[in-house]
Amino acid sequence: MPAAQPAPLTLVPPAADAAPRTIVDVRNLTLTYQTTDQPVYALSDVSLSISKGDFISLIGPSGCGKTTLMRVVADLEQPTSGEVTVNGMTPEQARLKRAYGYVFQAPALYPWRTVERNVMLPLEIMGLPRAERQQRAREQLDLVGLSGFERKFPWQLSGGMQQRVSIARALAFNPDLLLMDEPFGALDEITRDHLNLQLTRLWLGTRKTCIFVTHSIAEAVFLSTRIVVMSPRPGRILDVIDCDRDLPRERTLDIRESPEFQRIAHRVREGLMEGHSYDD
Numbered sequence: 001m002p003a004a005q006p007a008p009l010t011l012v013p014p015a016a017d018a019a020p021r022t023i024v025d026v027r028n029l030t031l032t033y034q035t036t037d038q039p040v041y042a043l044s045d046v047s048l049s050i051s052k053g054d055f056i057s058l059i060g061p062s063g064c065g066k067t068t069l070m071r072v073v074a075d076l077e078q079p080t081s082g083e084v085t086v087n088g089m090t091p092e093q094a095r096l097k098r099a100y101g102y103v104f105q106a107p108a109l110y111p112w113r114t115v116e117r118n119v120m121l122p123l124e125i126m127g128l129p130r131a132e133r134q135q136r137a138r139e140q141l142d143l144v145g146l147s148g149f150e151r152k153f154p155w156q157l158s159g160g161m162q163q164r165v166s167i168a169r170a171l172a173f174n175p176d177l178l179l180m181d182e183p184f185g186a187l188d189e190i191t192r193d194h195l196n197l198q199l200t201r202l203w204l205g206t207r208k209t210c211i212f213v214t215h216s217i218a219e220a221v222f223l224s225t226r227i228v229v230m231s232p233r234p235g236r237i238l239d240v241i242d243c244d245r246d247l248p249r250e251r252t253l254d255i256r257e258s259p260e261f262q263r264i265a266h267r268v269r270e271g272l273m274e275g276h277s278y279d280d
């Protein structure tokens with residue numbers, strides 16, 4: 001990947017009146033998919049409260065309902081029972097108000113559009129004037145360290161850069177909430193490290209609330225304020241680990257060697273092992 005320089009880090013301090021404001025509230029959420037043969041019990045009695053500025057990672061075995069939980073928050077799936085609010089609204093109202101940006105596992109960029117025009121697309125759909133669309137797209141590309149790549153096409157970029165374009169696109173509306181479903185899962189480890197660093201800088205600089213799905217314990221500990229460990233299907237919450245208590249918010253990769261980091265990683269692993277059934 002070409003060495004695009006990250007934008008200088010500007011820290012946004014938390015507001016002085018910093019009473020934590022709930023952005024996502026999930027109460028007793030259960031979701032069962034009805035299929036032609038038998039029901040799939042995806043989530044069972046999940047409750048979780050996410051405050052403004054939190055960076056939450058969801059970690060758990062394949063099929064435990066991490067994506068389903070994010071999709072409910074995004075109003076892409078309907079709960080079977082339970083309540084979910086986003087910014088105090090129903091998920092549907094929040095979606096209509098464009099309260100969140102969604103980053104998928106694959107970048108899903110249009111190959112015939114330039115990087116800039118991919119980021120501008122949601123703003124085009126919103127009907128924003130061209131000059132404003134372009135200005136916003138450039139600001140977001142700068143945030144993800146891709147200034148200078150506006151005129152490239154997605155196929156001219158590495159996988160990591162493409163995923164950064166999709167993060168810029170998700171940020172184009174300037175949503176308070178960013179939902180990321182395993183965005184770096186397909187990338188090699190060094191690229192992933194680099195993107196983890198960039199993402200933590202972006203999060204510190206913008207104070208977005210983030211929900212992030214991952215299979216990587218190290219990634220979860222490095223990025224998160226809290227880690228939600230989930231059980232195999234039907235997904236339940238087994239443990240919620242507060243990383244902020246022991247790790248500074250500004251993190252560099254070498255923090256992974258620290259005893260505090262190792263201790264949290266160990267607790268996540270224990271949780272995953274405890275919930276794991278070794279039937280297969």
Ligand SMILES: Nc1ncnc2c1ncn2[C@@H]1O[C@H](COP(=O)(O)OP(=O)(O)OP(=O)(O)O)[C@@H](O)[C@H]1O
Nearest residue numbers: 033035040042061062063064065066067068069233
């Ligand atoms: N539309 C659907 N219809 C029926 N079953 C579904 C549907 N979507 C997901 N499932 C099932 O629900 C369960 C939870 O799926 P989900 O994708 O949320 O898990 P996940 O934890 O994100 O998995 P992974 O880590 O593999 O991405 C799985 O068993 C999956 O096969």
